[in-house]
Amino acid sequence: MASSHGNAHSDAAKMEQIITEFFAKSLHIILESRAPYVSSRNFYGDQAALSPCSSSSSSSSVRPRDKWFNLALRECPAALENIDIWRQSNIECIVIDVILVQRPLDWDPVTASLSPRRVLPRSSSLKERCPFGWNTDQEELGVGGRSEKIVERWVVQYESRKTRDSSSCSRRSSSVSLHNSYKKSTLLLRSLYSTLRLLPAYKVFRELNSSGQIRDFTLAHRVSSFVEPFTRKEEAEMMKFGFTPVDTSSGRLCLSVMYCPVVSGVSSEPSTPMSPQVITDYVGSPLADPWRRFPSLPVAGLPFHGSPSSLPSSRQQRSLSFDHYRASPPSYLPSPTYSESLSSVYNASLRRFPPASLPPHPTEMSLIQKKNTNFDDYYHSRSPSTDNSGPLPCKPLLRSGSAPVSIPAEVANFPGYSNRHNVPPSPPLRGSRGTAKIGRCTNAMQTGATAEKLFSLGKDESRKYSGVKISSNSSPSSRSYQDDFDDTDFTCPFDVDDDDITDPGSRAESLDHGLLAETFEGGGFFPIRKSHDAAVGALVQMLKKAPPLRQDFSTSQHLSQGVTNPETWNNNIGRPSEILEASKQVSMMSSGIIATRKTTADALEEFQGYKEMKNLLLMRDSLSWLVEYSLVFLSDT
Amino acid sequence: MNCEVCQLKELELEHFEIREVLRCILHTIVFHRALGLVRPKDVDLELFDVTYVQCGEAELEKKIDEKIEQFVCWVEKHPNKKSQICLSFYEVKNKQASWFSNKIERLYWEQWYINLNVAQHKVHSSKYHHPKVVDPGGAAAYSGVVYLRLCFLCVEGALEDRNARSAALEASLREVLFQIIKFVNEKKDHVPPIPNLEGAVSFPYEITIPSQVLKRVQCIGKAEFIRFCIWDGHDQENAPDRASNNAKLIVKVCRAVYGVKGILVHMFKLEI
Numbered sequence: 001m002a003s004s005h006g007n008a009h010s011d012a013a014k015m016e017q018i019i020t021e022f023f024a025k026s027l028h029i030i031l032e033s034r035a036p037y038v039s040s041r042n043f044y045g046d047q048a049a050l051s052p053c054s055s056s057s058s059s060s061s062v063r064p065r066d067k068w069f070n071l072a073l074r075e076c077p078a079a080l081e082n083i084d085i086w087r088q089s090n091i092e093c094i095v096i097d098v099i100l101v102q103r104p105l106d107w108d109p110v111t112a113s114l115s116p117r118r119v120l121p122r123s124s125s126l127k128e129r130c131p132f133g134w135n136t137d138q139e140e141l142g143v144g145g146r147s148e149k150i151v152e153r154w155v156v157q158y159e160s161r162k163t164r165d166s167s168s169c170s171r172r173s174s175s176v177s178l179h180n181s182y183k184k185s186t187l188l189l190r191s192l193y194s195t196l197r198l199l200p201a202y203k204v205f206r207e208l209n210s211s212g213q214i215r216d217f218t219l220a221h222r223v224s225s226f227v228e229p230f231t232r233k234e235e236a237e238m239m240k241f242g243f244t245p246v247d248t249s250s251g252r253l254c255l256s257v258m259y260c261p262v263v264s265g266v267s268s269e270p271s272t273p274m275s276p277q278v279i280t281d282y283v284g285s286p287l288a289d290p291w292r293r294f295p296s297l298p299v300a301g302l303p304f305h306g307s308p309s310s311l312p313s314s315r316q317q318r319s320l321s322f323d324h325y326r327a328s329p330p331s332y333l334p335s336p337t338y339s340e341s342l343s344s345v346y347n348a349s350l351r352r353f354p355p356a357s358l359p360p361h362p363t364e365m366s367l368i369q370k371k372n373t374n375f376d377d378y379y380h381s382r383s384p385s386t387d388n389s390g391p392l393p394c395k396p397l398l399r400s401g402s403a404p405v406s407i408p409a410e411v412a413n414f415p416g417y418s419n420r421h422n423v424p425p426s427p428p429l430r431g432s433r434g435t436a437k438i439g440r441c442t443n444a445m446q447t448g449a450t451a452e453k454l455f456s457l458g459k460d461e462s463r464k465y466s467g468v469k470i471s472s473n474s475s476p477s478s479r480s481y482q483d484d485f486d487d488t489d490f491t492c493p494f495d496v497d498d499d500d501i502t503d504p505g506s507r508a509e510s511l512d513h514g515l516l517a518e519t520f521e522g523g524g525f526f527p528i529r530k531s532h533d534a535a536v537g538a539l540v541q542m543l544k545k546a547p548p549l550r551q552d553f554s555t556s557q558h559l560s561q562g563v564t565n566p567e568t569w570n571n572n573i574g575r576p577s578e579i580l581e582a583s584k585q586v587s588m589m590s591s592g593i594i595a596t597r598k599t600t601a602d603a604l605e606e607f608q609g610y611k612e613m614k615n616l617l618l619m620r621d622s623l624s625w626l627v628e629y630s631l632v633f634l635s636d637t
Numbered sequence: 638m639n640c641e642v643c644q645l646k647e648l649e650l651e652h653f654e655i656r657e658v659l660r661c662i663l664h665t666i667v668f669h670r671a672l673g674l675v676r677p678k679d680v681d682l683e684l685f686d687v688t689y690v691q692c693g694e695a696e697l698e699k700k701i702d703e704k705i706e707q708f709v710c711w712v713e714k715h716p717n718k719k720s721q722i723c724l725s726f727y728e729v730k731n732k733q734a735s736w737f738s739n740k741i742e743r744l745y746w747e748q749w750y751i752n753l754n755v756a757q758h759k760v761h762s763s764k765y766h767h768p769k770v771v772d773p774g775g776a777a778a779y780s781g782v783v784y785l786r787l788c789f790l791c792v793e794g795a796l797e798d799r800n801a802r803s804a805a806l807e808a809s810l811r812e813v814l815f816q817i818i819k820f821v822n823e824k825k826d827h828v829p830p831i832p833n834l835e836g837a838v839s840f841p842y843e844i845t846i847p848s849q850v851l852k853r854v855q856c857i858g859k860a861e862f863i864r865f866c867i868w869d870g871h872d873q874e875n876a877p878d879r880a881s882n883n884a885k886l887i888v889k890v891c892r893a894v895y896g897v898k899g900i901l902v903h904m905f906k907l908e909i
Contacts, residue, residue, distance in 0.1 A: 062674065070831075072676040183672070184825045190669045191818045193677060197688045198814055206681075206688065244822040536792065543789045 031079035036208040097222040098152035160251035184246040639827040647752040672839040685807040692837040704844040723845040
């Protein structure tokens with residue numbers, strides 16, 4: 001380091017080494033949680049992608065580098081490279097800019113005109129599903145005008161004291177301060193490590209790594225030795241956090257960060273899992289993965305789930321993505337081994353995700369395991385042969401049909417197609433645009449008949465599997481499927497997935513008809529939530545199935561058995577106007593018209609019924625208050 | 638040696654959130670104080686969009702989980718109470734055996750107080766009232782169904798409330814985590830030198846939950862009880878910490894039971 005004050009004392013040399021290692025470690029810590037593995041896989045080729053374990057975190061061996069500041073870090077090629085460069089240049093300041101790179105959206109005017117909330121997943125899915133239409137190199141290098149924004153600027157700096165000061169200082173307490181400085185810098189690096197995980201950019205990093213989807217944004221970094229000043233506007237947007245400097249014998253180590261409190265691009269994800277966004281494609285949802293759902297699904301007796309608010313969100317979405325990517329390769333690769341015989345473009349698209357046969361990066365692994373504990377079971381339990389001949393209804397069609405050779409077999413596995421089979425025909429008609437699109441779509445497929453079959457099969461499947469639900473809707477027609485496509489505004493025939501088709505609005509709408517009833521089953525990896533939702537679902541079911549007030553009360557005693565009078569379906573509750581209606585009913589009862597028909601024994605029986613339900617709900621520890629209140633109310637009578 | 642105390646911002650949470658929140662906070666603190674060789678492990682919370690860091694030591698994880706379970710039990714027995722969990726770090730010093738003290742002495746150098754307010758399920762909020770049914774007579778039983786239906790309407794409102802509350806808790810949790818980071822950054826001098834120990838957790842620590850004070854009072858036999866107080870209080874040199882607070886509390890109880898004279902008689906077998 002240039003910070004040396006010319007004293008050849010061994011302590012000074014040690015101090016210098018500590019400072020050097022501090023720089024290296026800081027850089028490593030920062031880049032480890034900001035440089036996405038995906039991009040490093042792409043940049044560093046197969047070696048990095050295919051090496052089974054590039055991480056130190058899981059191994060027990062301790063490398064010398066880990067011993068510094070007692071912090072063993074994951075291998076990070078980006079960091080190591082920069083550290084080497086920095087060591088050679090021997091400078092006193094490292095500036096690490098973390099840059100959010102967003103690709104331009106104007107390549108698809110239709111997509112660009114959409115609300116930003118839907119733009120990101122949609123455009124990304126286009127890319128991943130049409131790898132042949134994309135030059136991945138171009139994509140990665142961002143040719144074609146991408147937007148860049150510095151979201152974080154880390155400055156690691158060594159401020160050396162003037163020689164005179166330092167010599168007097170270091171002589172006095174060099175040995176003490178050496179240990180002390182080392183301890184303090186260790187502490188500082190600990191807090192750097194956890195701060196990195198608290199800042200907003202970490203969400204982007206996590207999205208990029210833990211999700212199998214390719215986003216249209218990525219994180220880049222720039223390591224330099226000087227601070228390129230921000231514009232005033234940029235600076236105003238940023239917040240600063242300065243770590244307390246560590247005093248050394250000859251100066252002090254400073255570390256600070258300027259960061260954007262809001263990182264756009266993450267905004268497509270709900271901030272909390274409790275947010276009332278309906279996610280249709282989480283693991284286990286028949287919309288997401290019909291193989292898994294249907295064979296074991298008893299059509300009748302689906303658990304009713306009526307609470308959109310507590311549907312799982314981002315995490316599930318992420319785990320779903322893994323599911324897609326891990327579960328799908330075997331369908332076109334007979335053996336799970338990573339096959340080099342595939343086309344290079346195809347490889348490039350695959351390389352973004354750990355091949356199914358390889359253990360994921362341990363950090364990723366822990367994320368997966370944490371987020372989706374049942375994934376492994378699921379994946380491993382499915383043999384490749386099952387995958388090949390899996391009950392995915394559209395696959396045989398596409399294969400036996402006239403699909404052109406130029407279309408990769410991957411098409412057959414597009415979740416979108418399979419998903420369509422169970423997507424309710426909810427979107428409204430919207431003119432002839434949809435038909436035109438379908439025309440385009442079938443042209444691209446060069447197989448109109450196949451598309452037709454696909455749609456009709458989808459219709460049948462939808463009938464078959466949605467059972468009761470269909471009866472509550474108008475009968476679906478192939479027209480409605482076209483309109484689905486219309487809604488998606490897709491430009492590529494293979495870009496039909498749940499993300500694209502499913503409009504949150506329409507999903508929420510369809511919820512009223514109980515169409516999301518069975519999607520709940522997939523929440524197995526989210527035990528706490530599930531029990532809550534189950535409680536809510538049970539309650540909603542009970543409420544919906546509740547007989548009209550004038551009805552004989554014997555039916556209401558069997559609420560939990562699912563005995564439903566069809567008439568009761570008319571008694572939907574959920575709109576304000578019905579409150580009035582209900583109030584009227586209350587007043588009617590109050591006037592004693594109905595009461596004359598009932599005895600106290602009936603009331604007691606009903607009470608027992610509610611009591612049972614209460615116990616059920618209490619066990620699940622959710623919304624128990626509601627039942628309690630009801631019981632208080634009932635027992636008061 | 639100084640004992641630095643950090644009072645963390647109070648978090649208002651529901652019962653089902655206790656475990657995740659406590660795990661996140663406790664592990665974050667311990668990570669900052671684990672100065673041995675650490676292989677950090679990132680953990681994403683399930684209820685919140687927050688990632689925290691663990692040291693990756695199974696034993697530590699087990700101990701923290703055990704304490705959290707104890708705390709959850711305590712909360713169940715004492716609903717609607719604000720509670721405090723204390724994570725203390727200490728150094729063990731061997732001291733010359735005296736006739737009434739242990740040989741081992743704990744010097745507390747840092748204490749973290751996690752303040753929690755475990756709320757019960759709230760039906761009433763300013764926006765959503767559960768429906769009131771005016772019911773003059775026996776028809777009430779039958780209006781139960783209607784009542785439940787009306788409640789259902791409230792559920793939707795309550796869920797909205799819950800989302801807002803959960804988002805607020807997440808923000809507060811982040812604040813607490815930042816508070817920990819800031820404290821760790823500002824206060825470094827009191828941290829003892831890193832001992833040459835195997836394992837990540839370099840300093841002994843203890844986690845105290847509210848019940849433990851009570852248990853001590855209940856369980857410790859009379860003589861041992863007093864010995865504990867005196868020892869606990871007396872040996873805490875320059876440590877205005879929880880232990881001495883406990884001692885004060887216990888002495889208070891003793892005084893109530895025995896009186897000052899009684900303590901002396903009991904303790905020193907003095908005849909006064």
